[in-house]
Amino acid sequence: MNKVTVSAFVSGLIFSVGLLLSGMANPEKVLGFLDLFGAWDPSLALVMGGAIAVGLPAFTLARKRESALLGGEIHLPTKRSLDRRLVLGSLAFGVGWGLAGFCPGPGIVATGALQPGAAVFVLAMLAGMFVFRILEQRTH
Numbered sequence: 001m002n003k004v005t006v007s008a009f010v011s012g013l014i015f016s017v018g019l020l021l022s023g024m025a026n027p028e029k030v031l032g033f034l035d036l037f038g039a040w041d042p043s044l045a046l047v048m049g050g051a052i053a054v055g056l057p058a059f060t061l062a063r064k065r066e067s068a069l070l071g072g073e074i075h076l077p078t079k080r081s082l083d084r085r086l087v088l089g090s091l092a093f094g095v096g097w098g099l100a101g102f103c104p105g106p107g108i109v110a111t112g113a114l115q116p117g118a119a120v121f122v123l124a125m126l127a128g129m130f131v132f133r134i135l136e137q138r139t140h
Helices: 003-022 027-034 043-064 084-100 104-112 118-139
Strands: none
Touching: 003 104, 027 043, 027 084, 084 118, 104 118
């Protein structure tokens, strides 16, 4: 096993544990955060703030580098404009998150933790990705 694979595994493991500890893999906690006019739970705002506090310096550093710390390529987004696809994709993501209480990472973690409904979410997510790929191939 090479160092990039080990690094990716360890990073994913740390991310998964963080999702579990923060409650992001718990749909009730997520839905409580999204319930602005009911029993709003602001604790996930702290989780998101923590993610931004870690991510912002890391992305700032990455923009200045030509390669990753382990020698691989750095793939950062280059597009800076809003378009129809981005807006519609963001809306679909938000609606899915609001209905299910999961987004992709926490959904996969919750599936591994055998949480009810998580596997259904992940299967629906994979089906959506498959449909997107078919539609993309038809337009190109």
